[in-house]
Each structure stands twice: as C-alpha cells, then as structure tokens.
Amino acid sequence: MSYIPTTDEQQQKMLADIGVNSIDELFADIPESVKLKTGLNIPKAMSELELTAHMQEMAGKNINLDKYTCFLGAGAYDHFIPSVVTNLLSRQEFYTAYTPYQPEISQGTLQAIFEYQTMICSLTGMDVSNASLYDGATALAEAASMVCEATRRNEIIAIRSIHPESREVMSTYAKFKGMTLIECGIQDGVTDLQNLKELLNDNTAAVLVQSPNFFGAIENIKEIAEIAHENKSLLVVSCDPVSLAILKAPGDIGADIVVGEGQVLGNPVSFGGPYLGFMAAKKEFTRRMPGRIVGETVDRDGKRGYVLTLQTREQHIRREKATSNICSNQALNALAATIYLSVMGKNGLKKAAELCLQKAHYAYRKLIETNLFSPAFESPFFKEFLLIYHGDADKLNKHLLEKNIIGGFATERFYPEFKGGYLVAVTEKRTRDEIDRLVSEVVSAC
Amino acid sequence: MLKKEEKLVFELSVPGRSTNLLPKCDVDEAEITDMIPDDFLREDETCLPELSEVDVVRHFTHLSQKNYGVDSGFYPLGSCTMKYNPKINEEVSKLDGFLKVHPYQLEETVQGCLELLYKTDKFLSEITGMDGFSLQPAAGAHGEMAGLMIIKAFHEKNGDNKRTKIIVPDSAHGTNPASAATVGFDVVEVKSDERGGIDIDALKELMSEEIAGLMLTNPNTLGLFDENIDLIAKIVHDAGGLLYYDGANANAIMGISRPGDMGFDVVHLNLHKTFSTPHGGGGPGSGPVGVKKQLVPFLPKPVVEYDNGKYYFDYDRPLSIGRVKSFYGNFSVIVKAYAYIRTLGADGLRKVSEAAVLNANYIKEKLKEYFHLPYDRTCMHEVVFSGQWQKEYGVSTLDIAKRLLDFGYHPPTIYFPLIVKEAFMVEPTETESKETLDEFINVMIKIAGEAENEPEMLLNAPQNTPVLRLDEARAARKPVLKYERGL
Numbered sequence: 001m002s003y004i005p006t007t008d009e010q011q012q013k014m015l016a017d018i019g020v021n022s023i024d025e026l027f028a029d030i031p032e033s034v035k036l037k038t039g040l041n042i043p044k045a046m047s048e049l050e051l052t053a054h055m056q057e058m059a060g061k062n063i064n065l066d067k068y069t070c071f072l073g074a075g076a077y078d079h080f081i082p083s084v085v086t087n088l089l090s091r092q093e094f095y096t097a098y099t100p101y102q103p104e105i106s107q108g109t110l111q112a113i114f115e116y117q118t119m120i121c122s123l124t125g126m127d128v129s130n131a132s133l134y135d136g137a138t139a140l141a142e143a144a145s146m147v148c149e150a151t152r153r154n155e156i157i158a159i160r161s162i163h164p165e166s167r168e169v170m171s172t173y174a175k176f177k178g179m180t181l182i183e184c185g186i187q188d189g190v191t192d193l194q195n196l197k198e199l200l201n202d203n204t205a206a207v208l209v210q211s212p213n214f215f216g217a218i219e220n221i222k223e224i225a226e227i228a229h230e231n232k233s234l235l236v237v238s239c240d241p242v243s244l245a246i247l248k249a250p251g252d253i254g255a256d257i258v259v260g261e262g263q264v265l266g267n268p269v270s271f272g273g274p275y276l277g278f279m280a281a282k283k284e285f286t287r288r289m290p291g292r293i294v295g296e297t298v299d300r301d302g303k304r305g306y307v308l309t310l311q312t313r314e315q316h317i318r319r320e321k322a323t324s325n326i327c328s329n330q331a332l333n334a335l336a337a338t339i340y341l342s343v344m345g346k347n348g349l350k351k352a353a354e355l356c357l358q359k360a361h362y363a364y365r366k367l368i369e370t371n372l373f374s375p376a377f378e379s380p381f382f383k384e385f386l387l388i389y390h391g392d393a394d395k396l397n398k399h400l401l402e403k404n405i406i407g408g409f410a411t412e413r414f415y416p417e418f419k420g421g422y423l424v425a426v427t428e429k430r431t432r433d434e435i436d437r438l439v440s441e442v443v444s445a446c
Numbered sequence: 447m448l449k450k451e452e453k454l455v456f457e458l459s460v461p462g463r464s465t466n467l468l469p470k471c472d473v474d475e476a477e478i479t480d481m482i483p484d485d486f487l488r489e490d491e492t493c494l495p496e497l498s499e500v501d502v503v504r505h506f507t508h509l510s511q512k513n514y515g516v517d518s519g520f521y522p523l524g525s526c527t528m529k530y531n532p533k534i535n536e537e538v539s540k541l542d543g544f545l546k547v548h549p550y551q552l553e554e555t556v557q558g559c560l561e562l563l564y565k566t567d568k569f570l571s572e573i574t575g576m577d578g579f580s581l582q583p584a585a586g587a588h589g590e591m592a593g594l595m596i597i598k599a600f601h602e603k604n605g606d607n608k609r610t611k612i613i614v615p616d617s618a619h620g621t622n623p624a625s626a627a628t629v630g631f632d633v634v635e636v637k638s639d640e641r642g643g644i645d646i647d648a649l650k651e652l653m654s655e656e657i658a659g660l661m662l663t664n665p666n667t668l669g670l671f672d673e674n675i676d677l678i679a680k681i682v683h684d685a686g687g688l689l690y691y692d693g694a695n696a697n698a699i700m701g702i703s704r705p706g707d708m709g710f711d712v713v714h715l716n717l718h719k720t721f722s723t724p725h726g727g728g729g730p731g732s733g734p735v736g737v738k739k740q741l742v743p744f745l746p747k748p749v750v751e752y753d754n755g756k757y758y759f760d761y762d763r764p765l766s767i768g769r770v771k772s773f774y775g776n777f778s779v780i781v782k783a784y785a786y787i788r789t790l791g792a793d794g795l796r797k798v799s800e801a802a803v804l805n806a807n808y809i810k811e812k813l814k815e816y817f818h819l820p821y822d823r824t825c826m827h828e829v830v831f832s833g834q835w836q837k838e839y840g841v842s843t844l845d846i847a848k849r850l851l852d853f854g855y856h857p858p859t860i861y862f863p864l865i866v867k868e869a870f871m872v873e874p875t876e877t878e879s880k881e882t883l884d885e886f887i888n889v890m891i892k893i894a895g896e897a898e899n900e901p902e903m904l905l906n907a908p909q910n911t912p913v914l915r916l917d918e919a920r921a922a923r924k925p926v927l928k929y930e931r932g933l
Contacts, residue, residue: 272773
C-alpha cells in the first residue's frame with residue numbers, strides 16, 4: 001500500500017523545479033559510509049485485505065473479555081464503557097490533532113482538558129489538576145520527584161500495599177534521580193501505622209499510599225495524613241477515581257497530592273495501555289507540577305477561551321531546569337475520561353461505584369462460603385479483595401479458563417508472604433449469574 | 447470551524463436529568479455502612495454534570511468542531527511529522543482480540559499480543575540498525591529518559607562513575623536537556639557550526655572522561671543531515687562516551703541510512719510521528735527505545751522472547767534499568783505502528799522518506815525567495831526558515847503563523863530551533879500532494895506580500911477561527927485552572 005499522493009510524473013517535475021536530477025541527489029549529504037547498501041529486511045507490503053486477515057488472525061490468538069467473564073483486576077479493570085465514549089473519540093478532529101499549540105484552532109481539545117481538570121479536582125478534593133500523565137504508575141513516580149523538590153528532602157516512604165509495578169517504576173525513577181525509596185510494611189492488608197511512625201524521619205519528603213490499595217482494601221488516609229504531617233512530610237495518595245464517587249475525597253482528609261490510574265474512566269484494558277495517569281494537588285504545588293495545564297483566558301474580543309498555561313515550568317522553555325521532561329499528555333485517554341464522566345454524570349458514577357461495592361461483597365461472601373478460601377484481611381474493601389486459596393491458584397485459573405472465565409490474580413509472584421493469595425475484582429459489569437457461575441466452577445475445580 | 451461559544455459541560459447540567467445507563471443491582475444488597483465505615487464515606491457531591499445522552503453527544507461534537515486535525519487539512523508542523531493516519535490501522539487496533547485483552551492474562555491466552563510486540567521489536571531493530579528494543583516508553587520524552595538511564599547504568603556497571611555529563615547541541619529539542627537532567631546528568635551544550643552541524647572543534651574540546659554521551663538528532667532540528675556523523679561518532683566513542691539518537695526526525699531516513707550504522711548506541715523512535723499513529727490531541731504516543739548489543743541487558747523489563755513455539759515475557763534480567771511504566775507500553779499504539787510497517791514493507795518505507803524529503807525541498811526552493819533561509823543547502827524532511835525579513839515590516843513569525851490560520855492551515859512549528867531567529871519550521875511529510883504543497887506555497891507568498899503591504903492583515907489575524915488571539919499572559923498571571931462558578 002502507499003499513502004503517497006504524488007505521482008512519478010509530479011515527482012519528476014518537482015525534482016526539476018528543485019534543480020536536481022534524482023531523489024538520490026537529495027540524499028547527497030549522507031556519507032556513503034553510513035548509507036544502507038541493501039534494502040531493509042522487512043516483509044513485502046500487504047494490501048488492506050491481506051493486512052486485515054493477518055491482524056485478525058493474530059488477534060484471534062488472544063482470548064478476549066467479550067467472550068470470557070473477567071474477574072481479573074490488579075490495576076486494569078473491565079468496567080462498562082458507554083458507546084457514546086467510543087463513538088465520540090473516533091472524531092478525527094480529536095484523534096488526528098496535535099498538542100494544542102495553536103489555541104485558536106484547538107479550543108475543542110483545550111476546553112475538554114479544562115473540563116477534565118475540573119472533574120479531577122472535584123473527585124480528588126484538590127485545587128489544581130494537570131492535563132494527565134502517561135499512567136498511574138508514572139504519575140506516582142512524578143509525584144515522588146515533586147515532593148522531594150518541594151520539601152528539599154530526598155526520602156520517600158512507599159507503603160507495600162501500593163501496586164507492585166508502580167513501586168517498580170518509582171524505584172527506577174528514584175535510582176536515577178537520587179531519591180531514596182523506603183518500603184513501609186502492612187498490617188491486615190493496609191498500612192502498618194506503627195512501622196510508618198518508626199520509618200518517618202527528618203529526611204522524609206512524603207508518604208505515598210494507594211487507596212483502595214493493590215489488595216482492594218481502603219486505607220485510613222486521615223490517620224496516615226496526621227502521622228505524615230506531624231513529621232512535616234507530605235502525603236501523596238494514589239486512588240481509584242470510580243471509588244471516589246462514594247469515598248471521601250483524599251484532599252478533604254489530608255492528602256497534599258492525589259494521583260491515580262484513570263483507565264477505569266472509559267478506557268479499555270487494551271493489554272496494558274494506553275491509559276492515563278491523573279495528578280491533582282493543593283494550590284501551593286501548582287508551579288511544581290509536571291506536564292501540561294490548561295487555563296481559562298479571553299481573546300481580543302473578550303470572548304472566553306482556553307490555552308496551555310504556566311509553561312515556564314516546561315522543557316521547551318526551561319530545558320534542563322524544567323520540572324519534568326514531559327511534553328505531552330494522554331489527551332485522547334483523558335478525553336475518554338471526560339466524556340465518560342459527563343455521560344455517567346453525578347448519579348451514574350455513584351451508581352457504578354455502588355454496584356462494584358455490592359457485587360464485590362456478594363462475590364466475597366459466596367466464595368468464602370465454599371470453604372475453599374479464607375479471608376486474607378478484615379479491612380474494608382471496594383471492588384477487589386484478597387483471599388487465601390487453599391488449593392493451587394494456577395490450576396484453578398486453568399480450570400476456569402476452560403469454562404470461559406478469567407479468574408483472579410495469583411499474587412504470590414509479588415507477595416510471597418501470602419501463600420495462596422488470590423485477588424478477585426468485581427466491577428459493575430459482572431452479573432449475579434456470572435458470579436454464581438464463578439463460585440460453582442471454583443467448587444467443581446477442586 | 448464552529449464559532450459559536452460552547453458552554454462548559456457543567457453549565458449545561460440540569461438537576462434531575464440523567465442517562466441512567468446502568469442496570470439495577472441484581473445481587474443481595476448489604477448496607478453500605480456495613481461494608482465501609484461511615485467516616486470513610488463521601489458526604490459532599492461531585493461536580494459531575496447531570497445531562498442526557500444527546501446533551502453529551504452535542505457538547506463534544508461541538509468541541510470537536512473547534513479543533514483542527516490532519517484529516518481537516520495540511521499540518522506542516524515541523525519536528526512533529528503530522529502525516530496522514532491510515533484508517534485501517536485504527537480499525538485493526540480496535541479488534542476485540544487486541545483491545546479487550548487484560549495485561550495479566552495467562553501468557554498462553556495472549557500469544558497474539560506477544561507475537562505482535564516481538565515482531566515490532568525486530569522490525570524497529572532492522573529499520574534503525576539496533577539489536578533490541580523495549581516498547582515500554584509511552585512517549586518520545588519517556589523513551590529519551592529510558593535511553594539515558596541505560597547509558598548511565600552502562601557506565602556505572604563498568605565502574606565508570608565519573609561520567610556525569612551529557613552533551614546536547616544548541617539546536618536540540620527541549621526534551622533532550624530536560625530528559626538528561628531528569629536522569630541526574632549535568633547538561634553541557636555544544637554549539638552548531640555555520641553549516642548547521644555540530645561544531646567539531648567545540649565537540650573535541652568538550653570531550654573528557656566526565657562525558658557519558660552525546661544526544662543528537664540526525665537529520666537535526668534544522669532539517670539538515672550532519673555530514674560529519676562518522677567523525678562525531680569516533681570522537682565520542684574514542685573518549686569513552688555513547689551516542690544517543692533522538693528519533694524524532696526518523697521520517698527522513700527509513701531504508702536510506704540507519705542510526706546503528708551511523709554509530710549510535712541508543713535510539714528512541716516516536717511511533718506517533720514516523721510510524722503514522724495519530725497524535726490524539728497530545729497523546730497517547732509511543733517512544734520505544736532501542737540499543738546496540740552491549741546495552742541490550744540494560745533495557746527496561748520485561749522484554750518479549752520466543753522459544754520453542756511460544757512467546758513469553760522475560761523478567762529475569764538482572765542488569766535491566768527496571769520498569770519505566772506499568773505493563774508493556776501503549777499497546778494499541780504499537781498495534782497501529784506494526785500495521786503501518788506491514789502495509790508499506792521495505793520498499794514502501796523507503797519511499798516514505800524519499801517523498802518526505804522531496805516535498806520539503808520543493809517547499810524550500812519555492813519559498814526561499816520570499817522568506818529568509820538561514821541554511822541554504824539541501825534539506826531533509828523539513829526546512830527551517832526565518833521571518834526576519836518580514837520583521838522589518840513590523841510583523842513577527844507569530845503573526846505569519848496566525849495569518850495562516852485564516853487560510854485554513856495549521857501553521858509550522860515556530861520559534862524553534864532556538865538558534866534561528868524568528869524561526870519557522872515546515873515539515874510537509876510524504877502524505878501531501880503536489881497540489882496541496884502548491885496551494886500552501888501560494889498562500890505563503892501571498893502572506894509575504896501582505897507583510898510588506900498590509901501588515902495589519904497579519905497583526906490582526908486570525909479572524910476566521912472560533913476565537914481570536916488569546917491572552918496567554920493573563921492566563922499565566924491569574925491562573926484559572928478549573929471551573930468554579932455555580933458549582
């Protein structure tokens with residue numbers, strides 16, 4: 001296939017106008033020593049029909065959540081996506097546009113981001129939100145750098161109940177930025193407050209906590225905030241935005257910066273990406289935030305409009321002194337989140353959260369009743385919970401797969417201390433029938 | 447484009463209105479307070495609007511009508527490679543077997559995803575002359591960061607701890623120095639020579655055992671190929687440094703020259719530029735990072751391997767810099783890039799670069815009489831002009847850009863690279879026709895005339911857009927970063 005519209009004849013004409021005889025002459029500045037002598041070893045071009053067949057074949061090698069019932073979460077969730085979201089995202093004016101550098105012809109993107117920022121602030125209880133970051137894990141890592149700069153301290157305490165991959169990403173960032181990452185233990189599936197008190201010291205920039213955490217358990221943010229603030233350390237909370245429809249906004253109970261994974265807001269699981277990380281903070285951290293921020297202003301006629309603003313934080317102006325090297329956002333994913341939150345609305349998001357809560361607790365009760373699992377913790381949870389499976393979790397999942405069920409996440413790979421750890425996620429999409437089927441298949445597996 | 451003001455989504459809200467999309471609860475319900483302690487529960491309401499479905503659809507449709515995409519028209523934004531985004535790539539990326547796959551599914555249930563990642567790694571390695579890629583980085587800047595981490599880890603592994611500095615040309619993208627700083631390097635700038643390449647004497651002077659590496663875009667941000675690349679590579683390598691290739695401009699060289707053959711040790715690519723994936727209004731992109739053999743062990747983990755008929759994730763990589771992102775990268779974006787490579791093949795990729803370079807040179811020749819061309823030599827995929835002749839008539843490059851909006855074009859990149867005064871950087875890409883280029887050229891010539899004879903046409907531009915010029919200073923001075931009235 002080819003997407004090049006110029007014909008050979010036109011190309012000849014253009015070459016003549018330029019004053020050269022061949023296209024090769026245009027590459028004369030490339031020394032012969034570094035020119036490719038043979039063609040690239042890439043398979044020959046496919047037609048659209050061939051490509052479609054090839055891609056369908058490859059996609060067909062994966063099982064997908066349309067044909068299987070999913071109880072797997074652990075950081076990526078099978079939530080309901082209204083058809084409106086998918087439909088509006090396919091408008092070319094949104095998806096084929098660049099970053100809104102020319103605000104006069106980018107008001108669509110800019111206004112949508114402004115609306116997104118407002119929604120994120122409201123959900124998190126914060127003063128200011130950026131336009132989004134790569135994902136939840138990198139948002140947490142960026143927050144870690146931010147708090148070190150803000151406090152001029154370089155130690156971060158991260159709770160062990162934070163998503164293990166987020167901790168891995170933070171650990172990579174920390175290693176190269178000269179920050180020290182310290183892990184605080186857990187007790188009953190949530191922060192071990194005693195351990196936290198012991199770890200806090202004069203060099204602790206912030207405590208980083210996730211709630212609901214990797215185990216689905218809800219952390220006592222208020223108490224952690226008090227402990228952190230007593231030590232003049234900041235509190236960064238990573239949270240599930242769907243849960244915030246029913247849970248207290250972290251900003252109202254002491255968080256200084258709130259981040260999280262926004263995939264749950266209208267974005268498909270998509271084998272791990274693209275997602276969006278959100279970040280919101282108290283006003284005093286505005287100028288320390290990484291990434292794009294949109295602000296309201298007026299045009300020459302006094303008409304309301306939106307622009308990228310506070311750009312003196314950013315790399316294209318500050319270069320090596322920028323707050324971060326980030327020069328983009330996950331605009332289309334943030335747009336999905338904005339459309340999702342608009343179409344679900346105040347009551348719809350609350351209902352989704354309540355359905356998650358009810359269904360997860362129903363599944364929990366039913367699974368415990370089988371006597372094949374025991375509860376790992378007693379802490380309250382939202383849409384996901386950790387059980388201890390008395391059998392072989394991998395075998396169980398293979399059995400479930402044969403019955404068209406994608407089972408829970410076997411957590412031993414990240415938490416060897418919980419032998420038989422089995423993390424089950426139940427979103428608003430799961431029906432009673434599906435949950436009952438999971439329970440009966442679990443029973444027949446043993 | 448739609449000129450009528452569109453209210454904010456919150457201003458459209460009507461109490462009591464709803465879409466009611468979700469089913470009734472079908473399980474035995476418990477009291478919420480029996481599940482979650484009272485003092486964890488939210489008391490206030492969120493700001494989310496109350497709307498009908500059609501309200502939402504019209505609102506976002508109106509917003510889209512205030513936007514300009516590649517499908518709307520010519521988008522010659524230099525260094526951004528705003529080429530056409532093939533629709534078939536969108537379609538195949540949305541197949542259920544790609545879009546509705548959970549990242550933690552058992553490996554035997556995601557063999558198609560793993561195969562795609564594995565093959566993309568091999569294709570990108572071939573195109574760049576590298577030995578292995580990580581597809582984890584989510585954007586170009588993220589790839590830069592990962593690449594620089596690899597360079598740092600490599601030197602540290604060799605006990606070469608003095609290497610704390612990275613050299614960056616004065617023409618470099620802003621992300622280069624910012625990424626170097628992010629990874630804890632000090633940044634040293636090397637100046638460009640009169641032909642727009644790296645000043646060799648200046649480079650030699652900067653080299654020492656404190657230099658970890660040099661970051662370079664080739665062709666560089668002036669759209670020029672650095673003819674001394676062999677010598678530059680030798681100078682850096684002889685002094686024990688590594689060469690980093692910023693792949694932002696890779697659209698000029700596919701099938702013609704490879705960073706690996708030029709002597710580069712690390713490269714990142716922007717799949718959202720060279721490999722045609724849409725920019726999404728600012729993201730998601732994808733910035734894979736590739737390396738030469740000696741650096742492969744340092745790549746982010748996991749990487750996909752193939753053995754005995756099965757694809758699998760290899761996590762057992764003790765020298766890896768670690769993870770830079772959750773899961774495996776922006777998978778859907780990678781699917782589109784893979785589809786692009788397969789539909790073009792080796793010959794098609796080479797033709798892309800040939801046509802991109804031809805188009806840029808055509809614009810250069812046709813406009814150099816009307817706009818100052820600071821480096822008058824054959825360019826690659828983009829050409830940098832200066833608006834300094836027009837400056838004499840009291841108009842700036844910004845005014846030229848704003849006037850282009852009135853003619854229905856997205857303007858070129860302006861005021862970059864920093865080493866050219868009043869710079870504007872035109873990158874037509876290969877997907878534009880001669881007719882489009884000729885029309886654009888005519889408009890630019892017309893604007894050059896207006897600058898001289900009716901400068902107010904430029905100073906008052908744009909007039910033909912949803913809003914007029916916006917007061918950016920006010921936005922920064924008194925930041926209003928969210929909607930508050932009436933909430």
